[in-house]
Amino acid sequence: MRGTLIFIGQNIRRASILALALGGIVTLCTGSSRAAVADDTIKIGVVLPTTGSESKPGQYQKEGIELAIKQINDAGGIMVKSKGKKLKVEEVFYDDGTDSKKSASLTERAMSSDGVVAVLGGYSTALGTAESVMADRYKTPWITTGAGATAIFGKGYQYAFGSLSPVALIGTTSAEFLGSLMDQGKLKKGLKVAMVVENTDHGTDYVQGFTDWSNKHPGYFQIVLNEKFELGATDFSGILQKVKNSHADIFLSDAHLPDYITMHRQYLQNGLHHQMVSYGARGPEANARQALGAGTDYIFAGIWWSNMLPYPQAKKFATDYKAFTGHDVDSWYAAPAYDGMRILAQAIAAAGSLDKTAIRDALKKAQLKDSVLPGQVLKFAANGQSEYPFVITQNKPGNKVDIVFPKDAATGEPVAPNPNK
Amino acid sequence: MDAVEYLDLLLKSLLLAGVYAAMAVGMTVIYGVMKIVNLAHAGFLMLGAYFALEMFQRFHVDPILGSVLALPVFFLFGMAVHWLLIRWLPKSDTPTLASLLLMFGFWLVLQNIAYLIWGNEDQSILTPLTLSSVQIGQISIPKVNLVVFAAAVFCMAVLQIVFHRSWFGRSMRALIQNPYAAQIVGVDDQKTARLTFGLGAAFAGFAGGLLGMLFSFSPDFGRPFLLRSFVIIVLGGLESVSGVALGAILLAILETFGINIPLPVYWHGWSFHYLPPSYQQVIPFALLVVVLLILPKGLSSLFNRKWKAA
Numbered sequence: 001m002r003g004t005l006i007f008i009g010q011n012i013r014r015a016s017i018l019a020l021a022l023g024g025i026v027t028l029c030t031g032s033s034r035a036a037v038a039d040d041t042i043k044i045g046v047v048l049p050t051t052g053s054e055s056k057p058g059q060y061q062k063e064g065i066e067l068a069i070k071q072i073n074d075a076g077g078i079m080v081k082s083k084g085k086k087l088k089v090e091e092v093f094y095d096d097g098t099d100s101k102k103s104a105s106l107t108e109r110a111m112s113s114d115g116v117v118a119v120l121g122g123y124s125t126a127l128g129t130a131e132s133v134m135a136d137r138y139k140t141p142w143i144t145t146g147a148g149a150t151a152i153f154g155k156g157y158q159y160a161f162g163s164l165s166p167v168a169l170i171g172t173t174s175a176e177f178l179g180s181l182m183d184q185g186k187l188k189k190g191l192k193v194a195m196v197v198e199n200t201d202h203g204t205d206y207v208q209g210f211t212d213w214s215n216k217h218p219g220y221f222q223i224v225l226n227e228k229f230e231l232g233a234t235d236f237s238g239i240l241q242k243v244k245n246s247h248a249d250i251f252l253s254d255a256h257l258p259d260y261i262t263m264h265r266q267y268l269q270n271g272l273h274h275q276m277v278s279y280g281a282r283g284p285e286a287n288a289r290q291a292l293g294a295g296t297d298y299i300f301a302g303i304w305w306s307n308m309l310p311y312p313q314a315k316k317f318a319t320d321y322k323a324f325t326g327h328d329v330d331s332w333y334a335a336p337a338y339d340g341m342r343i344l345a346q347a348i349a350a351a352g353s354l355d356k357t358a359i360r361d362a363l364k365k366a367q368l369k370d371s372v373l374p375g376q377v378l379k380f381a382a383n384g385q386s387e388y389p390f391v392i393t394q395n396k397p398g399n400k401v402d403i404v405f406p407k408d409a410a411t412g413e414p415v416a417p418n419p420n421k
Numbered sequence: 422m423d424a425v426e427y428l429d430l431l432l433k434s435l436l437l438a439g440v441y442a443a444m445a446v447g448m449t450v451i452y453g454v455m456k457i458v459n460l461a462h463a464g465f466l467m468l469g470a471y472f473a474l475e476m477f478q479r480f481h482v483d484p485i486l487g488s489v490l491a492l493p494v495f496f497l498f499g500m501a502v503h504w505l506l507i508r509w510l511p512k513s514d515t516p517t518l519a520s521l522l523l524m525f526g527f528w529l530v531l532q533n534i535a536y537l538i539w540g541n542e543d544q545s546i547l548t549p550l551t552l553s554s555v556q557i558g559q560i561s562i563p564k565v566n567l568v569v570f571a572a573a574v575f576c577m578a579v580l581q582i583v584f585h586r587s588w589f590g591r592s593m594r595a596l597i598q599n600p601y602a603a604q605i606v607g608v609d610d611q612k613t614a615r616l617t618f619g620l621g622a623a624f625a626g627f628a629g630g631l632l633g634m635l636f637s638f639s640p641d642f643g644r645p646f647l648l649r650s651f652v653i654i655v656l657g658g659l660e661s662v663s664g665v666a667l668g669a670i671l672l673a674i675l676e677t678f679g680i681n682i683p684l685p686v687y688w689h690g691w692s693f694h695y696l697p698p699s700y701q702q703v704i705p706f707a708l709l710v711v712v713l714l715i716l717p718k719g720l721s722s723l724f725n726r727k728w729k730a731a
Contacts, residue, residue: 269551295552
């Protein structure tokens with residue numbers, strides 16, 4: 001009996017050692033990218049998902065922040081008056097694996113034990129919400145570069161900032177855009193709208209923004225369906241049946257990239273067609289266009305940034321980004337992250353010290369006047385959230401994307417109604 | 422909703438059930454013979470999707486054929502995993518903590534290897550079938566779902582024949598029914614376990630290839646399907662292949678219809694309400710709890726009882 005137990009014990013140990021060894025090898029290969037800590041640097045925590053379902057946007061945001069850090073360091077660093085010299089920025093990166101609990105605990109670790117002066121990150125709203133509670137608890141400035149829900153900034157936090165404009169504005173701008181098409185006679189007034197949005201604050205804000213505009217401008221829209229879905233769902237046939245039954249003319253969703261691809265694939269397979277289709281802030285992403293081909297043509301999106309913005313600094317950012325990463329900046333994710341880091345650097349310089357409260361105070365007053373974002377100025381409102389206009393883009397055949405709204409930034413004419421059958 | 426719309430939903434549920442059954446059956450056979458809850462199943466599904474993608478992109482092999490080719494490849498891979506890791510686990514009549522931890526760790530390893538090889542890009546397999554559909558009256562049936570369903574049903578039928586007509590199948594069934602008696606009458610449990618693990622991995626790889634035609638995927642792919650596989654095999658009975666088919670059909674129908682049928686609710690009088698779509702993912706888990714409470718041996722035990730009574 002004893003011999004059997006020893007044999008079993010050895011087997012368990014052997015299997016465990018094998019699993020641990022394999023795990024160790026892979027962790028060594030893919031693990032944390034934390035660099036060795038130097039004394040004369042400014043440590044900035046970056047908490048983003050580079051694995052899991054949000055890994056792609058997380059990766060883009062990480063690249064945006066790292067490009068800004070490289071440019072700051074190439075220029076000698078940030079002048080810190082209390083130290084009497086320029087200090088280089090050192091990124092301390094944490095991959096939260098698209099897990100909100102991990103996201104919160106990594107932010108806490110960065111702020112409480114890893115000695116960072118500020119934390120950037122928090123993509124998406126769910127993960128940003130989880131992180132947001134840490135900023136005031138540890139009195140450390142936190143700038144979310146990927147969470148745009150208003151709820152985060154309605155809690156009176158003093159150390160939380162956001163470089164994304166409120167999500168509600170996507171809904172408002174989308175309604176304004178569709179309303180302008182009705183005014184131009186491209187669409188008829190009083191069209192029926194079906195809304196299917198993610199079951200998060202992001203989705204709620206989107207619907208709120210659209211509904212607010214619609215209520216203020218009676219006669220334009222009639223909302224006939226307003227439903228929510230859980231992110232990461234695999235089968236949308238039930239909810240799409242509801243969309244079909246609603247006999248809507250316009251289909252508006254608010255989804256994350258994987259859900260946009262899955263839902264629109266099933267939308268097309270089910271033979272659905274609407275005069276206008278949108279997935280909120282998603283639409284022009286290369287992955288979606290590769291996955292669905294011409295099926296994504298004429299989808300419009302309300303986004304925080306486009307590489308077609310006519311500002312010289314936006315063009316330079318796109319060129320620098322390509323040189324830095326080796327690939328084009330084909331989506332909006334990197335730009336708010338890039339400017340989030342730049343406005344933080346400006347605030348550190350203005351604070352003249354690495355005192356976290358001084359940096360917070362400087363962030364409240366900061367204005368990034370050569371911002372690459374729409375409106376060209378990034379600043380934070382009293383609640384910590386930035387507010388700048390959105391641009392509406394529309395996918396066109398041949399993988400082309402145009403800014404179609406507002407008119408002064410437009411690079412092409414909007415196509416309405418959707419000619420795809 | 423009218424009758425045609427209900428029929429439309431029913432057809433889509435059945436097509437979905439075919440894929441669900443194919444993805445869950447691999448987990449079932451492994452549990453039945455070895456009493457191991459294969460948490461690495463999601464990793465095999467994910468690798469199956471990448472295998473079909475690589476075959477499609479590099480060698481222009483149709484993803485359906487790629488999924489079929491995954492069967493022998495993943496069979497050998499599964500046997501290698503068994504030889505390398507599983508055979509060292511202590512034998513047990515119930516799932517052990519060591520086996521759960523080992524399979525969970527192995528899933529993480531597979532996931533990280535996939536991140537190293539393919540990065541974190543969302544991948545998709547786009548063929549002429551992907552976005553086309555067959556129109557029957559007012560009902561639109563996606564062609565790719567039809568093809569995937571046919572492939573899944575065909576492979577399940579082959580598995581059923583293997584189960585009942587081959588020496589290996591009889592050995593598997595004997596080990597499922599009574600491992601000690603099976604060994605007394607000469608069944609080589611180690612060899613059968615190795616082949617069974619290979620078979621389970623082969624079906625996971627095959628199902629992964631099929632799922633890759635329906636959804637976009639990344640190295641994190643498989644997690645929601647793993648949870649559904651659990652529900653299906655608990656519904657179907659943890660050791661029955663036909664039960665898996667039954668469990669898959671029930672789950673798919675409930676998931677699809679759950680949000681489209683008004684439910685009677687009593688609140689200051691009777692009224693009918695729809696379940697919000699955001700609760701769709703609650704359905705499988707609510708079902709799991711109910712079945713575990715009422716029929717802990719799964720739906721197939723209901724039929725077994727009836728047959729025994731007859």
